[in-house]
Amino acid sequence: MIQIGLLVLLVTALVVGPKYYPSIFAKPIQNYRKYFGTTPPSTPSSSRKSSYSSNEPLAPPTPLMITPEQVKNYDDRPWRPFRWPYHQTMSIFRLEMNHWLDMDKYYWRYIQEKKRIWMKYGRENIDWLPEGYEPSVELMQMVTDHMLTRYPLLFTLVEDRGEGGKIVYNEMTEETLDMTMPLKEHPLLYVSNMAKEDFYIVMKNPKDDLHYLVAAAVPFPGGSFGIHEKIGRHLDVIHEGVPYYKEKLKRSMERWFERLTPNDPVERASWYISWDHKLKLNNVYQLPKFNPNIEADIKSMDPKDFNIRVERQTLRKLPKSGAVIFTNHPIFYSIEEMKDEPLIPSLLRKILYEGPEDILKYKNFELFRDHIAGYLDELIQRQKDKGLISDDTPLKTIPSYPFAHWAKTDFDFVNGWNNPSPSYSKEGSNYTEKAKMEKYAEND
Template structure:
């Protein structure tokens, strides 16, 4: 994918800012309404579709729109929180008024750390630095984001827990985001590989450093906020294993038998030591309205790493993805500019791998498996890899977090999963050539496809699947019929 011409972009930025200065009061009101700051009762936008969409205006106008586009602001939630605050904190918060005239000219710089900035500045979600500082550590993120905290999971046993059997296969198979509704109880999903994965990820960081973990100036608030939201989640979801001290300064992890002083190390390192999940944080650049990768903790990428993507704009991050520029770039840029904090989304991507490669940066030796069809390769070595992903906006910093974890399942598990073998077989046989090439399944197909054919035929013969079934995306995708019973049975309950 070829990015927009640099000269055009520079011109568009300059014209956009000059145009903003010249806007009438009514036109500027449009900007403030996009922040959700003028009318507290205004409704939240619904999640836009990310299917193929053509710009309805010239590209220069689209770029200008991004400069003036701000996400809906959650600052209206502050009024629901101040009543429970101690008197000193309420005083530090101030009167919660919003200075419309000051806001556009007082935005924090892209590289600016809120902790050392002037109290009168604002971030792009409409919070003043004074308010951000007064909120302190571990504020009520459920209220701020309007996303409820998870329900406790008392029957959860880390030693026998299996991930839910995600099967995000689609037919007809074409390039879309394939979004599903966010499930608040399943944002961070732990399972029996927890101890192994934490050790593996810490070893990767010790060996590769900035190739797997980095944060750039200006991302301090987003990293702190992300860490606090994740720790709040796991303490609420898995209280038998995680807890915070009364003053929220110490985390106890009873799986690893550790006690962590939270402020003794940077937020992403706290996550590295306790959460087997990958996180990428993109932030809005006030100069062009585009989102850029500014922080990342990613230990399970295939063919790329944090070092190869840090600092890049959204379209450059997605450069290798087939059809992204033609079918998705415009929609993604617009979606990121408007995404509210109260509407997280989830999706799954998948591939077929030999063994279980977790971290495979460019030129990794394991990639050699993808260059040949080994005739001696047994089916037992081939795994479905699913990256179950969440995209959500952090309510305070406005950063958009993309988080995922790699889940591996032997392909042989498909045998008793209704419709799955025929569905996967159809994608491998007839999927669009450039998409399948990007998915890198060729090196396994000579082994997988005969097995899937046998499984699909067996399911028809046993009446598990009706004969002549027309292959299509399953009604409850990413789930297959009977998935919950199988999942429970495999865990022993």
């Protein structure tokens, strides 16, 4: 259920955020020097934009001249979506098209995992209704054009047959994607062979003017559900059990989907904590019948091995079909690599114990928080000893939210983003080999 919950939280933020949390959406300038005693770096441009709606046509993405070899060492934008007070109905930013489908050094792992999950689970994770075919074709064409424009050294146009489709060569996987008509595979499979993201397609049914899930490619839900259980269902049915849906969003969701235009793309990020790097199903959401020893497993884990799974999400409307596209891209950050970032350990500990009760249960924080609390306390004291924070430092959302404080404004240079902490190294932080050694359960 975790990604379905992320979708509802994204739209919750859009619908009720400006009304109930105007100070958050206004993003007032905060006194960084007061918190940390230093001058802040430039805040990323996307995080400065409080408006998520515009009548201006979307500009095409700017080409990023990065090669496949450079991608192997490329870190994406450093997300830090931690805030206090901890609410789920805020922090939506207008999406810059350069970052609709981001690239990073884990690209190969994500594509390989998508293929494994498709071969093993098929339409449990990638499914569609007949009415979802045309918007899936439109999505495929949009993704193709985006990749060719944004990453001209990673995707090569072999042949363009106009309305008859394109043939594209993926320079990273060394695969040729023949998307000429008639298509040999469902369009969502081509999309999944190009982009790391999961995709949901929601369409309005003309019979009742309500929105339904008509197609989805979701190999990485993070939690224990199959997309085949959600396909064809109305938004209200899909979101049963999601915190705050009935109280804050049910009446407003349809109106918001109706108002959304192709010029209003947005992004945000949510997060939870686990101790593995699995994409389809993290251990923290594993069912007892598949892992009856989960509590013993947690106690056997070194707290330094726990990580944050950030769910980076976007929402936009397709111009032809009017379908609404929700994407989700999981990114893992170890707590250890963030230990020199002021207030991050303090925020994590505060949220784990004092966040909204429904959210604590939904994200299974109660399952492991006592196990890692001592580790977080050590990191907090370490930051005090290093002078990064003091006992008087206000515990609140960092000024550079939702990105790391060391991130620069320019999110388009080729070499990616380097964490300046002595605790971080590009090679040491690459968890690809470690992830390969993590054992899969029967439902992974």
